[in-house]
Amino acid sequence: MSEEAKILDQKNVYRVEGFTCANCAGKFEKNVKKIAGVHDAKVNFGASKISVYGEASIEELEKAGAFENLKVEPEKSTRHTSQEANGEGGKEEKVPFYKKHSTLLTSVLFLSFGYLSYFVNGEENIVTTLLFLASMLIGGLSLFKVGFQNLLHFEFDMKTLMTVAVIGGAIIGEWGEVAVVVILFAISEALERFSMDRARQSIRSLMDIAPKEALVRRNGQEIMIHVDDIAVGDIMIVKPGQKIAMDGVVVSGYSAVNQAAITGESVPVEKTIDDEVFAGTLNEEGLLEIKITKLVEDTTISKIIHLVEEAQGERAPSQAFVDKFAKYYTPIIMVIAGLVAIIPPLFFDGSWETWVYQGLAVLVVGCPCALVISTPISIVSAIGNAAKKGVLIKGGIYLEEIGALKAIAFDKTGTLTKGVPAVTDYNVFSKQTNEKELLSIITALEYRSQHPLASAIMKKAEVENVNYSEIVVEDFxxxxxxxxxxxxxxxxxxxxxxRLFKELSNSIFDKQIEASVEALQIQGKTAMVVGTESEILAIIAVADEVRESSKTVIQKLHQLGIKKTIMLTGDNKGTANAIGEQVGVSDIQAELMPQEKLDYIKRLRSDYGNVAMIGDGVNDAPALAASTVGIAMGGAGTDTALETADVALMGDDLRKLPFTVKLSRRALNIIKANITFAIAIKFIALLLVIPGWLTLWIAILSDMGATLLVALNSLRLMRVKE
Known part of the structure; x- marks a missing residue:
């Protein structure tokens, strides 16, 4: 095993509690990387997790996060035994508001007494000053600890800016304003944490979907056990109205199961013996006995949650831009603040007190809180919303790229069509022949065939209650x-x-029959002729049925401004043209080998830039990989689709595609608006320096207001509907 492989093998994932901002997450990551025995570390701020490559104890990790009082626990250590048997997630104990924010409330109380003393005793009074100082120290102790450490290590982030501003304000005697600035900054951080937690909650709610306990039959007894203790092969009993706790296969019973939690389908799906069921879905009607096929960590819902959390850690292009911008932005703001404080007094006879105050206000207004949080909240909200609707987007980069798509290529079989052949036409020519009797003969022959279309004929026989199993076939x-x-x-x-009947010497393959065959082939159907050596008895046509939603989906995509929709298939041109015209794609490419599909996707990328490919995640793997965004149909239960594609439509439902494009575009617009607004409000506030109108109050309120508006704007993505 190579050294790199060994390091990757030592990966441990921990949940982190207490992140207040993206900058703090970045600092925690740096600190963890310095721990002896750690080769690398990666913080996922969106999911509030850290992946550590190497060895580190919980104590060492918490010491690395002591600047923010972070709490760390292994990802798989939390086992909620208190959850009820009906599968509803255990409720977290709510901390009363006054206890949760006791420090902030105490600080506000001292500030109130400070202003009361200010009006009674005046500004210069020692009691007034002490009350403001107490308010400032109580409300800003954690801020100052981090700020001083940053100053000592020449690390410049928003807490460094605030600490310098507060120290400067205290030196020039602006005790009241400094205390207000500290409190407003604490409120701003609390709002940032609250909005990020609200966005994360959309993912955490997925975790509560599947029950933590299940009724299992063992040794003839029915016992309620925790899902961690359930083994593959166990028989789980699920009563009507209960949620299914584990993935498995039905071995007894019949019911309708609501799979909306996994696939986004609103209509319950019928389940009977040998049908697959998923953890987190709701059994609505009958009693089901289910044989467990996967351990709890391998269930479809577990994989979805894991992939969605990983997706939050993937940085989108806009987030990468913001992170890079913020890195240079903070030191630049400190330089500007210094110039504002010293140039007017030195060269233009300005008042030192006035311009130092203006410089401090520049430091406060320069805090990049709104800018830093603008992208992560948007991405977490959008990815969480999509997951709830049955669309798994595996990273912020793909979320953004979907919104920029210009062309979408569709595989035909299983994507635009159902992928299951069905009998569409059954024309009997001989008037002396009984239709049902002939169908039983056809089915008896096809039953012995290995042809892929035989299943369609057998299904038709079953639907029409035609018996074929007793027919004796000789010399097949x-x-x-x-x-x-x-x-x-x-x-x-x-x-x-x-061709077979044209070669039979006694067969009468006349023009009428030939015309019937051609008419069916033009419609994209496979026509099979039935007869004897001397007579043609019937034509039976089989086709892969087009999905009812395909035409509507293509229309919606064109309305959304997708310039080109292309159907790629290995089928003959007649079938391809018939189906392509039926669904309304703008281009049809038939008789393609997998390599030709790949080459065509590459040509589309050179012509249109951003191109998506939609397939089943197996046959179309090369084309999916070559596209800007690979979209797999039917991610639920399909490990390959979940692993290979950038986006998975969990419910095998094309109707989710226009919603995904709409959500992505909304996310792009909101991210751009957030970045523009965050930078613009800073710029406007900085312009107030020129006439000397910028105050510490205006500075912190502009920062807090921007943070709040950006967060609320981002959370709107959780409400985007199909």
Missing amino acids: SSITGKGIKGIIKGITYYIGSP
Whole structure:
């Protein structure tokens, strides 16, 4: 094993409690990387987690986060035994508001007494000053600790700016304003933490979907056990109205199961013996006995949660821009503040007190809180909303790229079509032949065939209650590339392509039959001729049915401004054209090999830039990989689709695609608006320096207001509907 592989093998994931801002998360990551025995560390601020490559104790990690009083625990250590058997997630004990914010409330109380003393005793009174000082120290102790440490290490972030501003304000005697600034900054941080937690809650709510306990039959007894103790092969009993705790296969019973939590489907799906069911879905009607097929950490819902949390850690282009911008922005603001404080008094005979105050106000207004939080909240909100609607987006980068798509390529089979062949036409020519009797003969022959279309004919026989299992077939054989034949009651029957019957010497393959075959082929159907050596009895046509939603989806995508929709298929041109025209795609490419699909996607990328490919995640892997965004159909239960695609439509439902494009564009617009607004409000506040109108009050209120508005704007993404 290589050194790099060994390091990756030592990966441990921890949940972190107490992050107040993205900058703090970055500082924690740096501190953890300095721990002896740690090779690398990566903080996922969106999911509030850290991945540590190497060895580190909880004590060492908490020491690295002591500047923010961070609490760390292993990701898999939390086992909620207090949760009820009905599967509803255990409720966290709520901390009363006054206890949660006791420090801030105490600080506000001292500030109030300070202003009361100010009006009674005046500004210069020692009691007034002490009350303001007490308010400032109580409300800003954690801020000062971090700020002083940053100053000693020449690290410049928003807490450094605030600490310098507060020290400067105290030196020039602005005790009241400094105390207010400290409190408003604490409120701003609390709002930032609250809004980020609200966004994260959309992911945490997924964790509460699946029950933590299940009723299992063991040794003839039914016992309630924790999901961690359930083994593959156990039989789980799920009563009507209960949630299913684990992935498995139905071995007894019949019911309708609401799979909205996993697939986004609003209509319950019928489940009977041998059907797959997923953890977190709701059994609505009958009693089901389910054989467990996956351990709790491997269930579909567990994989979704894991992938969504990982997705929050993937930095989108706009977030990368903001992080880079903030890195240079903070030192620049400190330089500008210094110039504002010293240039007017030195060169323009300005008052030192006035311009030092203006410089301090510049430091406060320069805090990049709103800018730093503008992107992560938007991405977490959008990805969480999409997951609830049955769309798994595996990173902020893909969320942004979907919004910029110009062309979308669709695989035909299983994407635009259902991927399951069905009998569409059954035309009997001989008036002496009984339709049902002939269908039973056809099915008896096809039952012995290995042809992919045989299943469609057998389904039709079952639907029409035609018995074929008792029919005796003799001398059955397959005619390679042409069809099949067999003897039933002394008569040799043939089923196959028109070419087979043209080659039979006694067959009467007239123009009427040829015209019927061509008409069916033009419609994109596979026509099979049925007959004997001397007579053609019927034509049966089979086709892969088009999804009911395909045409509507293509129309909606065109309305959203997608310039080109292309169907890629290995099918013949006749079938491809028929289906392509039916669904309304703007271009059809038929008879393509996998390599040709790949080459076509590359050409589309050079022509249009951003291109998506939608397929089943297996056959179309090369084309999915070559596209800007690879979208897999039917992620639920399909490990390959979850692993290979950038986006998975969990419910095998194309109708989620226009919603995903709409959500992505809304997210892009909100991120751009947030960044623009955050920078603009800083710029406007800085302009107030020129006439000398900028105060510490205006500075901190502009920063807090920007943070609040950016957060609220981002949280709107949680409400985007289909």
